[in-house]
Amino acid sequence: MANDVSGPVAFRAMERMGAKRVFDPARVVMVADHFMPAKDAKSAEQQRRLETWSREHGVTFYGQGRGGIEHTLLCQEGWVTPGAVIAGGDSHTCTYGALGAFGTGLGSTDIASCLALGSFWQQVPETIVVELTGRCGDFVSGKDVILAVLAEIGVGGGTNAVLEFVGPGAEALSVDERLAVANMAVETGSETGIFPADETVAAYLDGRSRWEWTAERSDDGADVRYRIDLDLAALEPLVALPHLPGNVQPVAQAAGIPVHQVYIGNCANGTLTDLRQAASILAGRRVHPRTRAIVVPATQAIWREAAAEGLLDALVEAGAMVTTPTCGACFGGSNGALAAGENAVATTNRNFRGRMGSPDAGVHLANAWVAAAAAVAGELVHPQEIA
Amino acid sequence: MRVEGVVLRVRGDNVDTDVMYPGAYLNIEDPAEMAPHLFEGFDPTLRERLGDGTILVVDENFGIGSSREHVPLAMKANGVRGVVGRSFARIFFRNCVNLGLAISRCPEAVDGAVDGSRIVIDTAGAVEIGDVSFAAPPSPPFLLELGAAGGLLEWTAARVRG
Numbered sequence: 001m002a003n004d005v006s007g008p009v010a011f012r013a014m015e016r017m018g019a020k021r022v023f024d025p026a027r028v029v030m031v032a033d034h035f036m037p038a039k040d041a042k043s044a045e046q047q048r049r050l051e052t053w054s055r056e057h058g059v060t061f062y063g064q065g066r067g068g069i070e071h072t073l074l075c076q077e078g079w080v081t082p083g084a085v086i087a088g089g090d091s092h093t094c095t096y097g098a099l100g101a102f103g104t105g106l107g108s109t110d111i112a113s114c115l116a117l118g119s120f121w122q123q124v125p126e127t128i129v130v131e132l133t134g135r136c137g138d139f140v141s142g143k144d145v146i147l148a149v150l151a152e153i154g155v156g157g158g159t160n161a162v163l164e165f166v167g168p169g170a171e172a173l174s175v176d177e178r179l180a181v182a183n184m185a186v187e188t189g190s191e192t193g194i195f196p197a198d199e200t201v202a203a204y205l206d207g208r209s210r211w212e213w214t215a216e217r218s219d220d221g222a223d224v225r226y227r228i229d230l231d232l233a234a235l236e237p238l239v240a241l242p243h244l245p246g247n248v249q250p251v252a253q254a255a256g257i258p259v260h261q262v263y264i265g266n267c268a269n270g271t272l273t274d275l276r277q278a279a280s281i282l283a284g285r286r287v288h289p290r291t292r293a294i295v296v297p298a299t300q301a302i303w304r305e306a307a308a309e310g311l312l313d314a315l316v317e318a319g320a321m322v323t324t325p326t327c328g329a330c331f332g333g334s335n336g337a338l339a340a341g342e343n344a345v346a347t348t349n350r351n352f353r354g355r356m357g358s359p360d361a362g363v364h365l366a367n368a369w370v371a372a373a374a375a376v377a378g379e380l381v382h383p384q385e386i387a
Numbered sequence: 388m389r390v391e392g393v394v395l396r397v398r399g400d401n402v403d404t405d406v407m408y409p410g411a412y413l414n415i416e417d418p419a420e421m422a423p424h425l426f427e428g429f430d431p432t433l434r435e436r437l438g439d440g441t442i443l444v445v446d447e448n449f450g451i452g453s454s455r456e457h458v459p460l461a462m463k464a465n466g467v468r469g470v471v472g473r474s475f476a477r478i479f480f481r482n483c484v485n486l487g488l489a490i491s492r493c494p495e496a497v498d499g500a501v502d503g504s505r506i507v508i509d510t511a512g513a514v515e516i517g518d519v520s521f522a523a524p525p526s527p528p529f530l531l532e533l534g535a536a537g538g539l540l541e542w543t544a545a546r547v548r549g
């Protein structure tokens with residue numbers, strides 16, 4: 001899998017490798033999502049290159065307006081199954097761990113080699129077991145689970161390892177929440193973050209999966225680097241303050257920080273679950289005069305479901321902008337860049353300096369309830385203060 | 388793989404690939420056009436100090452975040468031959484190996500590195516600064532094979548040719 005950013009660089013490398021065709025067109029997917037719609041002529045050229053190449057090679061191609069953000073889309077479209085090994089030209093390919101797949105992010109030369117040969121090199125990673133117990137309380141979601149892990153092990157604690165989420169707390173999370181958790185495994189440095197392929201996954205894949213699959217999990221007594229225990233019932237809404245995803249604090253402690261932009265969307269948290277959470281706060285209220293709110297459903301299908309449920313109308317009535325699915329401002333591409341001195345609350349996965357625009361802006365990562373509450377209050381606030 | 392060059396010390400833990408190559412420029416496909424954007428969100432003045440044979444000497448967890456190969460491509464296009472660090476983020480490490488850059492994890496060498504020093508990376512297990520040699524973890528055999536081939540592109544090309 002690759003996109004309009006990683007694809008063209010990979011195609012160039014593949015040509016230099018002398019490879020005329022891909023190893024198996026049925027196992028290659030290309031997705032337009034990063035600069036979608038194109039922000040300028042150069043981006044439009046990239047989109048055209050992605051489309052032309054995909055047609056030439058006979059691979060599956062989700063073009064502009066035909067799919068959405070790659071990781072949410074590939075799960076939704078049944079490409080991701082437990083036990084599968086998926087190479088993606090995007091670091092958040094680790095999202096596929098939500099469905100028990102070894103999805104992992106690679107650079108473009110890796111992707112080129114993979115397109116040509118159907119394989120990539122991999123040092124065998126260690127395993128970090130994350131045992132989840134209890135259930136998330138009010139206004140606590142999958143986002144808070146992974147932020148809590150980041151608070152514990154930091155942005156380098158998972159390097160050369162895989163996070164394996166186990167226990168009754170893991171099995172209690174919905175697929176959408178698991179997507180949010182697995183998505184940010186790479187923020188700990190991990191190769192991927194794997195959930196059990198349990199009944200929740202089986203029900204999700206029923207009528208959706210493109211391949212036969214079998215559930216995989218670590219053997220009993222397998223070596224692990226270390227274990228973390230996390231009681232979900234003890235979690236409260238969290239926020240990662242600028243400029244590192246591991247810079248995590250309870251929202252209540254960060255309350256009062258003025259917020260100029262709220263961004264709800266991306267491959268971590270642009271699901272129907274997130275849109276429902278956002279609408280539950282914003283419906284019947286108004287976005288604060290100081291604040292602008294941008295809502296980006298992750299896929300065309302989610303956009304339509306949200307519209308059918310009346311969520312988008314409620315969000316727009318509150319004063320939010322609902323846009324087409326795109327990676328957009330999450331990586332500073334387009335669709336909501338920040339000015340110097342501005343603060344954003346985003347349901348995205350990275351808050352590095354300059355990530356969403358000006359290097360003098362601050363990005364705060366949080367769940368959709370927290371983001372929507374910030375939109376109403378114009379500042380960071382615990383959602384229970386609003387709801 | 389044995390690569391010789393000159394030290395440029397880049398300080399800071401957790402330097403991410405966004406600051407090294409901001410997302411706004413990901414619509415570029417040609418490494419020569421990527422080169423002028425390297426380090427743009429971190430310290431653009433570093434670019435003026437890069438030259439043919441530069442070896443970057445970096446701190447902990449260098450290269451976190453995005454898989455964008457634009458970072459090592461822009462490094463190569465600016466003359467960088469290798470990177471020595473206390474530790475690396477995984478995708479950045481892979482990308483360097485794949486592009487034929489010498490990359491070595493060697494905290495002791497980082498402690499001993501001064502801008503302008505002569506430095507040698509031997510991926511078989513050493514970093515030399517001036518006359519001092521520091522032991523580094525040897526690259527696994529497959530990575531040595533990739534290095535000897537010139538990188539993953541050349542390695543794959545040999546397989547495509549059969």
